[in-house]
Amino acid sequence: MTTLYAILIDGMIYASWLFLVAAGLTVIYGVMRILNMAHGSFYSIGAYSGASLVGWYFAGGDGAPYWSYLLLLGAALAAGLFIGLLVEQGLLQFMYKRDEILMVIITYALLLILEDATKLIFGVDPYFTYQPYSLLGRSSFGELTFANYDLALIAVSVLIGAACWLVLNRTNRGKVLRAVIQDREIAVAMGVNVKLMFAATFVVGTTLGALAGALTAPAISVSPGIGVEVIVLAFAVVVVGGLGSIEGAIVGALLVGLTRSVAVHLAPQIELFVIYGVMSLVLAVRPQGLFGRNLARKI
């Protein structure tokens, strides 16, 4: 029984983390049809910004420790806005006419560039910012102990998921965005400023990626290479759920998160295998993902 609870709670924690990481990726693909390989870099840039800012804050020593959470959020927002605008305005806006597969390669080039840029700016030594993580303490359920920070992550991720869904389905702006997703050309004809929509979407996507990084930073040692590892996980999640679908990302994150948690507790040697196993299995049965739309073949 204890193992079952452990699996469930661990799975939920991991799933909420996966959703945080994957949300930005699926938003960008949904609207812009760009499978963004550089998403991992946005994650690591967010993590570095958060970790260095919070580290600097605690090194100062006298501020109230709870402000560090706001700093994490602020760092993520600033980093996401800056890098998102830079990349969209500086490069991607000139590339929109290209093939989907070529966009993958372009964002791969971007990943290579940003990975080294991160190293040049933040150095190659790991950053540790455990304070926000340990500050919240731990809670026990029977024999199990969990870090409250991890549990809070579940709440944050539900909040972000709900916000995305509400904006997309319950606001005017979301309605316009859905029109762009349905048919870009007609949306333009109806007077929608698609360029602006694209820029805004991309910035929101990068900020979500940076936010995921900043929120993860206190729980890990932030070092080069974290982005490269994260990106394939995020791919797995969005592909399982169906590229471009928020509901899909939620279901994908839960599926992958819980499966991995089962593997970690019962058969640790297949931990990495199951994540991509789930992805391949879903792709084999439903290539467009669980929530994806079917596409007709065109001559």
Added chain:
Amino acid sequence: MLRLDKTETWLLAATVILLTAGFLLPSWLTFILTLAFAKALVVQGVVIQMRAGLVSFGQGLFFCIGGYAVGMGGAFLDVHDVFALIGLGVAVAVGVAAIIGLLMTRYRDIFFAMLSLALSMILFGVIVKNPTLGSTDGFNVHAPTLLGWAPQGQEQKLAIFVLTVLIAGGLALALNRYMKSGLGGVNEAIKENEIRVEFLGLSPRWILYANYLFAAGISAVGGALTALATGHVDPEMAFWTTSGEFVFIALLGGTTHVAAPFVAAVLFALVRTYALELAPHSWQMILGFVLLAIIIFLPKGLWSLVAGKRRAAA
């Protein structure tokens, strides 16, 4: 009498020149060339598929299988002959490809890219978590023999170089024939419009399947040669960044000529050797900018510079 076309004459000449050069060049350079040619074979695997419009972000899967066949064949099966080891790698790779190829050929575009990436990451995950498969350490390759001859030290490196050049030359000739055959031409048509190819009575899926198997085999050869040259294999071979490098080299050279991947791979290896020394933390950044520049200014790769000049002169 075998008639050679111009490309074939060039390929044969290049093979002979490289073989001679192997005895004259400093050993560090022959080592770099060995690795570059081995890598170029994997890139050929990527290029074959790219010509039909499929981008494999997981060719590292077969690269790794080829490498591990050498590492594990020596460690567990007590096989040390290079031809047997390479053959083993190719057999396993083609066997695996024959099964997953049935699945892969149903996918196009980003789905093909993603699924190939996932499959190579599965292999990565399996190896990393399994001590019997060497875990993260991988295997050291036992000293290989060539048909009973067991070269040592410098002699061994030279032997591997000669072997690599001969295999690469032979495969390049075969690939050139394939590219220029009717079947090779259909690949371009599949890329342009698959449904129309179907209407012409051909089965794109089986052509893609054949491509997939061939690409797997040739990538395994590249992996096996890399393992023999470096004397070590590790799971990084299946990690997706390795596959990304193959895609990079494929785009760098372009898909129009059989020699392009070889030239691009050598260029890549030389630039990397110097860049890592001069600017260790901006090597990837250089790669990224070059990749962007290629996509924007030379969408058909570096080879279009050569081809373009010739057309202008004619």
